[in-house]
Amino acid sequence: MRVSEAAGVLQHRQFRWFFASGVTNTLGSMMTPIALAFAVLSVDNSAGALAKVLAVEMTANIVFVLFGGVVSDRLPRRLVLQTCRIAMAIVLGALAALMFTGHATIGWFMLLGGLAGGISAFSMPALQGIVPQLVPEGQLQEANALMSFVRNGSNFLGPALGSALVVAGGPQWAFVIDALTFVASSLLLLPVKLPPPAKGATSFITDLRTGWGEFRSRTWLWVIVLAFSVLNAIQSGTIGVLGPVIAKSHDSLGVRGWGLVLSAEAIGMLLMSLVLLKIRLNRPLLSGMLGVSLLSVTIVLLGVDPVTVPLMAAAVVGGAGIETFGTGWNVAMMQNVPGDVLSRVVSYDMLGSFVAIPVGMVLFGWLATIAPTETVLVGAGIVYAAVALSTLLVPSVRTLRQRSEESATEAALAPTD
Template identity: 55%
Template sequence: MSNLREALPVLREKNFRWFFLSRSINTVGGMMTPVTIAFAVLKIDNSAGSLGIVLAAEMGMNVLCLLFGGVIADRLPRRMVMQTCYLLMAAVQLTMCVSLWAGWATVLSMTLLGAVTGGASAFSMPAQQGLIPQLVAREHLQQADSLMSFVRNGATFIGPVIGTLLVASIGPELALAVDGFSFLVAAALLARVVLPAPARQATSMLTQLREGWSEFVSRTWLWVIVLAFGLLNAIQAGAWVVVGPVIAKNNPDLGIRGWGIVVGSEAVGMLVMSVVLLRVRIHRLLLNGMAGVSLIAIPLLLLGIHPQTAVLAIAAFVGGAGTQVFGTAWTVAMMEQIPSKVLSRVSSYDMLGSFIAIPIGTLLFGWLASHVQVRPLMITAGCCYAAIALGTLLVPAVRGLNRMADEPQGDLQTTP
């Protein structure tokens, strides 16, 4: 850790180190959760429909609670909010474990517990977003986010693998117990983060929601990007997540195994770029970010034009790297430009606007793939994705947003 502290100034911040350890364990545990819950549900009822109900309840409760999660995270100590959510999620995982072991688990009970998990994450996500600027100096915000992204992207691989191995070796019951204990450890580590108490809030929750909305709509760059991502996420979820596997399964040049390589390449691109961004500073945040995320259009187009494993894997790697550029640029923009006292509320509006159309996208593209030719559908999706992403750069407030205290020349610069 001492060598890392020398290489990464952000790790010299004691509070951030404890937060980083807590989030790392929590992230790996969180990436295990979908696998362990999926096999737990399938043990009760070997039905994709039952699993879909449980997952829909989790996502639906998450969307419903996001705005309230942002208000609570701005009213109460954010560390306490995160700890409470971790403890609640641990209780859910351990309850699932006991119910499976005792034999009284049902699809209904798993659905209710899944909804609790989705609600808890709706409170923890805005709290996390608002906590980081309290832990590190402004000049280290990008490095902090890149470090967290490295862990998150790495956990995308490690978490499901660990979860699958645990389920295969000791069963879903004990796998859920291990998952639950990871949340307990994360909560304990977070207790080492020491921050001053937040200012007492005299206004009502409804007033604070209005304040958050006012802050959100007052920044053109913010609502333009969130509006764009409402469409971009719907396209990506529908075209890539729903139609992509269908194309892979029915194309001998790709296949299910090839699709796994392609999806893995996208994650590797994100992982590699998160390492690069530990040393390379983004200056023109949204210009670089939206140009980067537009690269996702390339693999979407190739799915329609030439769905072949090697070519798609390279394109997915590039798209993943570009996505990570946007992710870091967006997080830094939010943390620099939004006052800390309202950051969690504004983040909740951001998440709500970005996530709300995802179910529509999955349903729409699933229907379209059954009623129109897939090749023109994917080409159209790729072109629309690129047009929306790059179209945001026509807005001066978007393309002109720079790092605070930065001069406008140059886009990227290596940090010392």
């Protein structure tokens, strides 16, 4: 399959508008994380202040994600996504106004960060639920790989562009630009026509139970989510917390070298998203879990011999593995979970996968105080690989195949031309 053929998913008019909306939103948002960090530090130059803001944002996301899943299955998903993007534009506009007027405080950052996290808890389940309504089953991998390519490219370029903008005009201008792109991306969704959601008079609790039933009825699904509650905790604690510590204490790596390692991981993800436009993952979960296990090499190497170039090579491979899993996982979910409950199942996936991230950050920070950091990293890398590969003991994880034929419900998809 040539790239030009794979990108044929763009022949679907509805998906083209959806993709254009996503690209616009991503290009604006790629600068915001680094702008937010510098904005917080300009008010209170301490790691503790930044940690508080980020912790509130993540906590709000975790608390509201199940509500987001129910709402995204009950209401038109396009409307949910548009509302979330307009709400995010308001939050970013408020951040910019506080910075321009000199009234920004850590309290304001925490409040607005919490609002942003809550909004994301609604937008992410809606976003995942829309894609299979726009393209045939046989093109879900191409659609996800194409969106990943844009996202990964932005992750690679975003920090550099965001830093330049912060230096040139201050973080408030990044907030302004991102707010405008959220508005534009919301407007670009107007031509996207989706089938109406299933009508029902069930209660919120009943909807949650239905989603939970769909989630736990698929062994491959809950096994991998359970595994990622551990994997994400390890990754956040090792790469997110101990990585910078090792970088500062080893001249063979250093802060600049650590930045190169993180960029190398983004390059690996970017390159793999291109590969996945050409090569089909016949067994998406098998390929994905084998791929994600490769991140363990980076973690172990960080503890054994933290040298920039070898770590960069390992990070490229690890990034490619992460992207393989991400695309394979999305395809497996979109093909095997009914569309009318997909957002709720996605919300359970997000809750289970993300809830341990703050725990991992705290846990590994504590472990580094009672044991040599190098020993902690090597042990964590071994556990990471063991947990990832142990999922392959489950037959449904090994054997789940991607359906290449168009689904029987293709006729119900939004019209294309």
